[in-house]
Amino acid sequence: MNKSLKIGVVMDPISEISFKKDTTLAMLLAAKNRNHSLHYMEMSDLYLEQGKAQASCRPLEVYNDKNTWFQLGERINIALNDFDAILMRKDPPFDNQFIYATYILEAAEKQGTLIVNKPQSLRDCNEKVFATQFPQCCPPVIVSRDQTILKQFHKTHSDTIFKPLDGMGGSGIFRCKHDDPNVSVILEMLTLHGSEFIMGQKFIPEINKGDKRILVVDGEAIPYSLARIPAEGETRGNLAAGGSGVAQELTERDHWIVNQVAPTLKEKGLIFVGLDVIGDYLTEINVTSPTCVREIDAAYNTDIGTTLIKAIETRCTQIA
Numbered sequence: 640m641n642k643s644l645k646i647g648v649v650m651d652p653i654s655e656i657s658f659k660k661d662t663t664l665a666m667l668l669a670a671k672n673r674n675h676s677l678h679y680m681e682m683s684d685l686y687l688e689q690g691k692a693q694a695s696c697r698p699l700e701v702y703n704d705k706n707t708w709f710q711l712g713e714r715i716n717i718a719l720n721d722f723d724a725i726l727m728r729k730d731p732p733f734d735n736q737f738i739y740a741t742y743i744l745e746a747a748e749k750q751g752t753l754i755v756n757k758p759q760s761l762r763d764c765n766e767k768v769f770a771t772q773f774p775q776c777c778p779p780v781i782v783s784r785d786q787t788i789l790k791q792f793h794k795t796h797s798d799t800i801f802k803p804l805d806g807m808g809g810s811g812i813f814r815c816k817h818d819d820p821n822v823s824v825i826l827e828m829l830t831l832h833g834s835e836f837i838m839g840q841k842f843i844p845e846i847n848k849g850d851k852r853i854l855v856v857d858g859e860a861i862p863y864s865l866a867r868i869p870a871e872g873e874t875r876g877n878l879a880a881g882g883s884g885v886a887q888e889l890t891e892r893d894h895w896i897v898n899q900v901a902p903t904l905k906e907k908g909l910i911f912v913g914l915d916v917i918g919d920y921l922t923e924i925n926v927t928s929p930t931c932v933r934e935i936d937a938a939y940n941t942d943i944g945t946t947l948i949k950a951i952e953t954r955c956t957q958i959a
Contacts, residue, residue: 644955686743697712720752724755755947766924799841853889855904856911857905860894863941864888932944
C-alpha cells in the first residue's frame with residue numbers, strides 16, 4: 640500500500656476546465672484513486688510571508704463525472720512545505736506573474752516539498768528555445784530579433800515557420816513560403832520592430848500527418864503519442880487551432896528523440912514533459928502544463944495519470 644501523500648495543485652479555475660480533455664483532472668483523479676489528499680490553489684492564492692511560502696487553499700475532492708467533477712472545501716491558509724508534492728499546472732502565458740509564482744514555489748521546494756515541475760527549470764526552459772539544446776533532433780532553426788538575419792534564414796530555407804517565443808496553442812505562428820510578399824511585415828509584427836526575439840524553423844511538410852505530442856514521465860516515454868492533424872487549409876496542428884487528434888504508437892525515430900532528451904529532463908527535475916515532434920524533428924519541449932493525457936488514455940486504455948502519480952510517490956520517498 641502506498642503512503643498517503645498531501646498533494647497541492649496550482650491551476651487555472653477548475654470550474655472552467657474541459658472534463659473530457661483536461662490533463663490536470665486526469666492527474667488529480669489518479670491521485671485520489673491512490674488515496675492521496677488534494678488541495679486546490681490558483682496562482683493568486685500563493686504568497687510569501689517572512690520568507691515562508693504559503694497559500695490560501697481549499698481541500699479538493701474530484702470525481703469522474705462530467706456533470707460534477709469537483710467539490711471544494713472551506714478556504715484555509717497552509718504553509719506550502721506541509722505538502723509532500725505540488726503540481727504546478729498553471730497554463731501560459733509565461734509572464735512575470737508566472738515567474739513570481741515559481742519563486743514562491745521554490746521557497747517551498749527548499750524546505751522539502753517536491754514541485755512538479757521544478758521551479759527553476761520552469762524558468763530556465765523556454766518551451767521553444769529549450770529544444771535547440773538538442774540540435775541533432777531539430778530542423779534548421781534560428782532565434783533572433785534582427786530582421787536581416789531572419790530574412791536571410793527565410794531566403795536560405797525558403798518555406799519557413801516564424802513564431803513568438805511565448806505563444807501557446809498555435810497563436811502567432813506564420814508560414815512564409817519562398818515568394819511570400821509579407822515576410823517583412825510579418826517579421827516587423829512578430830519582433831515588434833526588432834525589440835523582441837522570435838524563432839524561425841524550416842517548414843516540415845510532414846505536418847500534414849500531424850504534430851505529435853509525446854509525453855515523458857520522469858525520463859520514460861509513454862509508448863503512444865497524440866498526432867494533432869491540421870484542419871483543412873491550416874498549417875498548425877494545435878487542437879486549440881482546430882486540429883484533430885489521432886493517437887498512435889511511437890516510431891523508432893520518436894524513441895530516439897526521447898532518448899536524446901530524457902537524461903537532461905531528469906537532471907533538471909522535469910518530471911512531466913510533452914515533446915512536440917513533426918516528421919523526424921523535435922520542434923518544442925512543453926514543460927509548463929503538457930496536455931493530451933485524456934485523449935491517449937481514451938484511445939489505448941492507458942492510465943498516464945497513475946504513471947505520473949507513481950513517479951511522484953517514488954520521488955517523494957527519495958526526498959524523505
